[in-house]
Amino acid sequence: MVLIMLELKDLPTTGVLHKFAERYPDADITAVSSFLHLLRVATDLSIALDTCLSKHGLLQGRWWVLILLMREDTHTATPSVLASKAGVTRATMTGLIDGLEQGGLVERVFTKSDRRSVLIHLTDAGQAKLDAVMPDYYQRLRLCMKGLNEAQRIQLEQMLDLINAGIPELTKQK
Amino acid sequence: MVLIMLELKDLPTTGVLHKFAERYPDADITAVSSFLHLLRVATDLSIALDTCLSKHGLLQGRWWVLILLMREDTHTATPSVLASKAGVTRATMTGLIDGLEQGGLVERVFTKSDRRSVLIHLTDAGQAKLDAVMPDYYQRLRLCMKGLNEAQRIQLEQMLDLINAGIPELTKQK
DNA sequence: TTGACATAGTTAGCCAGCTAACTATAATGG
DNA sequence: CCATTATAGTTAGCTGGCTAACTATGTCAA
Numbered sequence: 001m002v003l004i005m006l007e008l009k010d011l012p013t014t015g016v017l018h019k020f021a022e023r024y025p026d027a028d029i030t031a032v033s034s035f036l037h038l039l040r041v042a043t044d045l046s047i048a049l050d051t052c053l054s055k056h057g058l059l060q061g062r063w064w065v066l067i068l069l070m071r072e073d074t075h076t077a078t079p080s081v082l083a084s085k086a087g088v089t090r091a092t093m094t095g096l097i098d099g100l101e102q103g104g105l106v107e108r109v110f111t112k113s114d115r116r117s118v119l120i121h122l123t124d125a126g127q128a129k130l131d132a133v134m135p136d137y138y139q140r141l142r143l144c145m146k147g148l149n150e151a152q153r154i155q156l157e158q159m160l161d162l163i164n165a166g167i168p169e170l171t172k173q174k
Numbered sequence: 175m176v177l178i179m180l181e182l183k184d185l186p187t188t189g190v191l192h193k194f195a196e197r198y199p200d201a202d203i204t205a206v207s208s209f210l211h212l213l214r215v216a217t218d219l220s221i222a223l224d225t226c227l228s229k230h231g232l233l234q235g236r237w238w239v240l241i242l243l244m245r246e247d248t249h250t251a252t253p254s255v256l257a258s259k260a261g262v263t264r265a266t267m268t269g270l271i272d273g274l275e276q277g278g279l280v281e282r283v284f285t286k287s288d289r290r291s292v293l294i295h296l297t298d299a300g301q302a303k304l305d306a307v308m309p310d311y312y313q314r315l316r317l318c319m320k321g322l323n324e325a326q327r328i329q330l331e332q333m334l335d336l337i338n339a340g341i342p343e344l345t346k347q348k
Numbered sequence: 349t350t351g352a353c354a355t356a357g358t359t360a361g362c363c364a365g366c367t368a369a370c371t372a373t374a375a376t377g378g
Numbered sequence: 379c380c381a382t383t384a385t386a387g388t389t390a391g392c393t394g395g396c397t398a399a400c401t402a403t404g405t406c407a408a
Contacts, residue, residue, distance in 0.1 A: 012245070016245055019245075020244075020308070023305075023308075024308045024309050024312050026309050026312040026313045026316060027308075027312040027316075028312065028315065028316040028319065030324060030327045030328075031315050031316055031318070031319035031320075031327070032312070032315060033327070033331070034319060034322065034327045034330050034331055035219070035315055035318070035319060037330075037331050037334050038212075038215075038216055038219065038330070038334060039216055039219060039220060041212075041216075041334045041337055041338045041341075042212055042213055042215075042216030042217070043216070044338065044341050045209070045212070045213060045337070045341060045344070046213060048341050048342075048344035048345050049344060051344070051345045052344050052345060059364085061364070061365085070194075071186070071190055071193075078386080078387095079386075079387065079388095080385080080386060080387080088364095088365075088366090089365085089366065089367080090386075090387065090388085091365090091366075091367080091368095091387090091388075091389080092364075092365060092366070093387090094387065094388055094389085095364075095365085096364090114373075114374075114385095114386080115372080115373060115374085115386095116372065116373045116374070116385065116386040116387070117373090117385090117386060117387080118386080118387070131197075134194070134197075134198045134201075135198050135200050138198050138200040138201040138202065138206070139200045140343050140344045140346075141202065141205050141206060141209055141344070142200060142201075142202040142205055143340060143343035144205075144209075144337065144340035144341060144343045144344050145202065145205035145208060145209060145337065145340060146205075146340065147336035147337065147339055147340050148208070148333055148336055148337065150204060152333055152336075153204045153205070153207070153208045154204075155329060155333070156208055156211075156212070156330070156333050157207070157208055157211050159322060159326055159329070159330050160211050160212060160215045162321035162322055162326075163215055163219070163318065163319065163321065163322065164215045164218065165321055166317060166318035166319060166320065166321050167215075167218050167219060167222050167318060168222075169314050169317035169318045170219070170222035170223060170225070170226050170314045170315070170318050171222050171225045171226060171314075172314075233394085235394075235395085252356080252357095253356075253357065253358095254355080254356060254357080262395075262396090263395085263396065263397080264356075264357065264358085265357090265358075265359080265395090265396075265397080265398095266394075266395060266396075267357090268357065268358055268359085269394075269395085270394090288355095288356080288403080288404075289356095289402080289403060289404090290355065290356040290357070290402065290403045290404070291355090291356055291357080291403090292356080292357070
């Protein structure tokens with residue numbers, strides 16, 4: 001996944017929001033506040049995740065490829081499938097696989113059935129890398145999220161789904 | 175703000191999460207689920223916001239600079255302050271200002287008091303650009319967020335604050 | 349008062365996304 | 379059965395972040 005946004009250090013105060021709402025009467029102050037708050041926390045989470053992964057020589061892109069491969073029973077998938085699941089272009093996936101192959105974490109296996117295609121296979125070194133990264137990641141994430149109990153987590157996901165359902169409104173042609 | 179993460183198209187099913195939890199007993203399944211869900215929705219929101227802004231010839235970086243300037247009573251600020259509030263480096267801010275100046279949306283004003291410093295001033299054209307963009311943005315955001323009532327928005331922000339408080343756990347030295 | 353340090357802005361070069369175009373191979377329909 | 383279209387992977391070049399290094403200016407303490 002590739003989320004790019006400006007890191008919002010100074011969320012607007014309600015005073016600023018009201019000032020803007022005067023000039024732009026369509027402004028829905030709590031909508032803006034929640035929206036920016038959500039983007040800000042997610043941005044900081046993403047940066048922190050990269051910091052955590054970089055201690056193991058990974059970033060989100062490559063890390064996610066390894067996870068997608070581990071999910072497969074055969075520890076194998078094509079670049080196209082990986083690109084689609086990771087939400088990046090095939091061109092980007094080529095670069096990610098190049099880096100992982102250079103590090104010996106995956107290997108390209110050429111298939112006979114469809115000669116256009118390549119299978120990407122998680123190597124033992126790749127699995128070992130995951131076995132080093134994932135426990136650290138899971139421990140840290142557990143601590144990070146310990147402020148929310150189970151009920152709150154469910155509520156959060158429900159609200160995220162509601163927002164997600166509204167996203168098309170941001171881009172819809174009028 | 176610069177949030178970079180892989181766009182997670184395929185969130186793990188609870189089945190997959192349990193499979194991983196077997197190998198990695200530290201995994202806190204609902205923590206992982208909520209975390210990925212949050213990053214995914216925020217990513218999609220960020221992409222949609224860029225799509226919305228790009229119809230007006232802006233992206234998040236430049237758009238945010240214009241907003242920060244409009245917040246100031248004098249419609250003026252230094253690049254350093256803008257960089258700090260936007261959460262980008264001063265180097266990045268130089269590039270953003272270059273682009274905005276080229277489009278006539280801001281101007282560099284050299285000061286006499288501190289000759290190291292420059293003041294960035296929102297031009298009439300810059301204000302006009304905001305007057306074109308912001309109503310569209312606010313209308314769309316209102317629709318996007320209309321699935322959440324006021325109580326839910328408050329709850330959401332509270333939960334985001336709880337997560338935010340846990341972020342240091344992701345990067346803390348052990 | 350001057351040497352060391354701090355601050356403001358810029359420049360240069362890196363990186364990981366992206367799109368568009370290309371090659372090779374497969375699938376399909378007239 | 380062959381021309382067209384679709385698919386898989388790669389390459390080339392763009393973009394907007396980043397860090398590090400640099401210039402110029404200001405500040406402060408010995």
